[in-house]
Amino acid sequence: MPPLAPILKRFVPSPISKMSSTVSIMLAEGRTLFDFSTGEPDFDTPEHIKQAAIEAINRGETKYSPTEGTIDVRKAVQRKFERENNLGFELEQIIVASGAKPLLADIIRMIAGDGDEIVLARPCWPSHVGMIELAGAKPVFVNTLQEAGFIMSPENLSAALTDRSRALLLCAPSNPTGAVYSSQALLAIAQVIRKHPDLWIITDDLYEHIIYDGRAFQTILEIAPDLADRTIVVNGVSKAFAMTGWRIGYAGGPRELIDSVGKVMSQAAGCPCSVSQVAAIAALDGPRDCVYEFVQAYQARRDRSVAALNQLPGLSCTVPDGAFYLYPSCAGIIGKRRPDGALIGSSSDFADFLLTEYSVAVVPGTAFELDPHIRISIATADDTLDQGIAQIARAVLQLVT
Ligand SMILES: Cc1ncc(COP(=O)(O)O)c(C=O)c1O
Structure with a gap:
């Protein structure tokens, strides 16, 4: 193949798009996933x-x-x-x-x-x-x-x-x-x-x-x-x-x-x-009641998800004032071991464990330049969000020190 432009050397694909591609492949294979990786409202356009x-x-x-x-x-x-x-x-x-x-x-x-x-x-x-x-x-x-x-x-x-x-x-x-x-x-x-x-x-x-x-x-x-x-x-x-x-x-x-x-x-x-x-x-x-309804829904999801995450050993989540993401620290998870003995040495290892063993897709904090964290999008249907957060709880409780 003839060479590609040198500009590509200083460019990496968006880690979020990469995670979205992995999620799409898994969905195409028929996996059921709790996808918290994309920053996209789950609501339909008004x-x-x-x-x-x-x-x-x-x-x-x-x-x-x-x-x-x-x-x-x-x-x-x-x-x-x-x-x-x-x-x-x-x-x-x-x-x-x-x-x-x-x-x-x-x-x-x-x-x-x-x-x-x-x-x-x-x-x-x-x-x-x-x-x-x-x-x-x-x-x-x-x-x-x-x-x-x-x-x-x-x-x-x-x-x-x-x-x-x-x-x-x-x-x-x-x-x-x-x-x-x-x-x-x-x-x-x-x-x-x-x-x-x-x-x-x-x-x-x-x-x-x-x-x-x-x-x-x-x-x-x-x-x-x-x-x-x-x-x-x-x-x-x-x-x-x-x-x-x-x-x-x-x-x-x-x-x-x-x-x-x-x-x-x-x-x-x-x-x-x-x-x-x-x-x-x-x-x-146009009218803004649709935006108001979306925000009310995100706020309710934020409140119950942050409360649930903060119950878990190793996670600590501040309450976001806006946008539709949670960015909990997973510092207390790093150094723990999965049931198969593998070490969780980074937020990427934790995200990988959540995805492969518990079908939950989150983006590791390495993508956002501050670690160890994971990003969870709450622009996700209520049921999916609640079930996915419950999956995260199950995953965390499986980890051993
Ligand atoms: C902070 C921020 N700015 C801009 C965008 C992109 O917006 P648009 O859909 O208008 O390209 C995003 C999308 O995730 C975003 O998070």
Whole structure:
């Protein structure tokens, strides 16, 4: 085979996608699994959103749109930013793409290149790391502590910044920890950023609406509007509206950056799906009771699953404030032995034991750069979740020291 491009040397596939492939293979072999590995709402897309898409198809809105999205969808995003985040963007400052993921990758490529650094909290979503590495830049991690709710401290952030730093990448509610920054915590971060005038802020707000206990979401730009010329706010409809397969993400930010991302998209990706753009308008402008119902369901699942996990020897789980993941520490499991005598030496060994012996798929903490932990998605049907957590309990109780 002729050689492949050298860029592949600095790139590994997403560990979450790898786990999803293993799960798909096992399911295809007829195994019954409790799959907590994917970050995807188990709910169906709400009816009014599907209906809007069906009507768009029937009207023949199935052609290319402008690369950056139709004026109508960008106006819906503009209204959303204004209404929910107190952010006033001009239409030219808004772009819509085929999901937040490619949008984030393009934004990072427009900001950082070879040898540059992008600072982000650890643990983090593996694709953030992959995108940074694909751009040729280096991820610089700011460690967070479970005891501190996995929140980045301004001191640790400050210490991580160098003259090669090009951006801070914020993600809250966080995947995988569900950490949410209070307005004071965001203010403290903004104070650090103000001392670095050449630093961008990329804020990945994808889990904005999945937030618990009546907490209000705030994005950093709302708290620090003086940073508007160097902050880009990224969001999407995947998680809030159970629309992962529709592939719509959007961003608002400085016009020059938005234009650059649009240029790259025009050459490499093209416009987002025209039917999905109409569906996204229905989602953004439509009723929010569906989102409220989803969040209520996740919150109830969170409460009973965290309580059940914290009963188990060797596991300790903080209560996430948002997103739909649990990120329990499995430090107390490491060093134990399976009934067959094999040592559980890492979170990967534990995840492997859960999968092969108890049919539970979780993602080991190695994927998120902070270990030993496992990530459990609670965006999973109630019965499956409860049975799967009971399986984890059986597995843990089988381990011996
Ligand atoms: C933090 C975070 N950002 C972005 C995405 C991707 O969103 P989209 O479906 O819009 O590409 C995900 C998906 O898991 C995510 O967890």
